Amino acid sequence: MPDKTAFMPKNENPWCPANRRVVSLVYDGLCTFEFGITAEVFGLDRPEAGPNWYQFKSVSLEDQVLHACGGLTVAATGTEADLHRAGTIIVPGWRGPDEPVPDQICNALVCAHAGGARIVSICGGAYVLAAAGLLDGRRATTHWRFAEGLAQRYPAIEIDASCLYVDEGDVLTSAGSSAGIDLCLHIVRSDFGAELANTVARRLVMYSHRQGGQSQFIERPVPMKREAYRLSSILDHVRAHLQHPHTVSSLARHAGMSERTFQRRFCSLTGLPPLKWILRERLEQARILLETSSTPPNDIASVTGLGSAENLRFQFGRHYGVSPLIYRNRFGQGPEGARPETSQALPRHPG
Numbered sequence: 001m002p003d004k005t006a007f008m009p010k011n012e013n014p015w016c017p018a019n020r021r022v023v024s025l026v027y028d029g030l031c032t033f034e035f036g037i038t039a040e041v042f043g044l045d046r047p048e049a050g051p052n053w054y055q056f057k058s059v060s061l062e063d064q065v066l067h068a069c070g071g072l073t074v075a076a077t078g079t080e081a082d083l084h085r086a087g088t089i090i091v092p093g094w095r096g097p098d099e100p101v102p103d104q105i106c107n108a109l110v111c112a113h114a115g116g117a118r119i120v121s122i123c124g125g126a127y128v129l130a131a132a133g134l135l136d137g138r139r140a141t142t143h144w145r146f147a148e149g150l151a152q153r154y155p156a157i158e159i160d161a162s163c164l165y166v167d168e169g170d171v172l173t174s175a176g177s178s179a180g181i182d183l184c185l186h187i188v189r190s191d192f193g194a195e196l197a198n199t200v201a202r203r204l205v206m207y208s209h210r211q212g213g214q215s216q217f218i219e220r221p222v223p224m225k226r227e228a229y230r231l232s233s234i235l236d237h238v239r240a241h242l243q244h245p246h247t248v249s250s251l252a253r254h255a256g257m258s259e260r261t262f263q264r265r266f267c268s269l270t271g272l273p274p275l276k277w278i279l280r281e282r283l284e285q286a287r288i289l290l291e292t293s294s295t296p297p298n299d300i301a302s303v304t305g306l307g308s309a310e311n312l313r314f315q316f317g318r319h320y321g322v323s324p325l326i327y328r329n330r331f332g333q334g335p336e337g338a339r340p341e342t343s344q345a346l347p348r349h350p351g
Helices: 032-042 080-085 103-114 123-131 144-153 179-192 194-204 225-240 248-255 259-270 274-292 297-304 309-320 324-331
Strands: 021-026 055-060 066-068 072-074 088-092 118-122 165-167 171-174
Touching: 021 032, 021 080, 032 055, 032 088, 032 118, 032 179, 032 194, 055 080, 080 103, 088 103, 088 123, 103 118, 103 123, 118 123, 118 179, 123 144, 123 171, 165 179, 171 179, 179 194, 194 274, 225 248, 225 259, 225 274, 248 259, 248 274, 259 274, 274 297, 274 309, 274 324, 297 309, 297 324, 309 324
Parallel strands: 021 055, 021 088, 088 118, 118 171
Antiparallel strands: 066 072, 165 171
């Protein structure tokens, strides 16, 4: 089963823009959290990144005082000229699925995209990209609550509400608000490599790459407090002992539940059956080791519980569509701890 975190570009070419100018669109009714994501990832100084880090500005195309969610007023720091010079333009949400998108915004985005800019949406910002026609014939995502309405209004878009973000190379979309962080970190990873993306993620106190898709966040019964504690302790136990064998039976005994109850509660908490969740954790740890160390594949397979280099290659190819060696060459630090000069987005799984 392919990783539902994201769908990646269909080609093998890296997206490594020389243009580091990033513009976040601001508008009346601005989604404050979504804008904050863009400012946090792209707008803060990061000395560890060197002199070529992003140059960030906010731009409004509406000639009025801008009010943001939470009782704030907003003044943009850039101009429309900055938008047309940008290498990346982000639409951080939108004021509502039924709110029309002004022609000026649509035209500006189309013009910028035609000029080579990478266009990104967070959550409901997909409505803006859709109104501009930038998603026609493409795969895209948005918050699961908006997905059906967006698909009905724009049938030319292939909506996938199961993943956290979709990378189509020059147009990228994310699911609900916090998935925008995942997408922004993915952009950093593609532009600067895994090591720096991991550093930014640590500053945010967040995984550099989350496993799973939106299904784990869709409304479902919340486990009772005692059950949630027992299950979270199981998750911690498995992560700390990935190299050991785990079965539904052994984990259910550890949690003090019947196997049937354990599986039901585990799926409710994580969105995945126990053994699939364990496999994803093992693959995530393998990814980290491939990115940050020169550990041989046999040893990676051993410490992550995947058993052998052959199984590591099989599972990696099955879930991510590339071999561990290719992944290490693209995202690893290299034999002397230096990041490769270019970084490629992981190709979409063929399934």
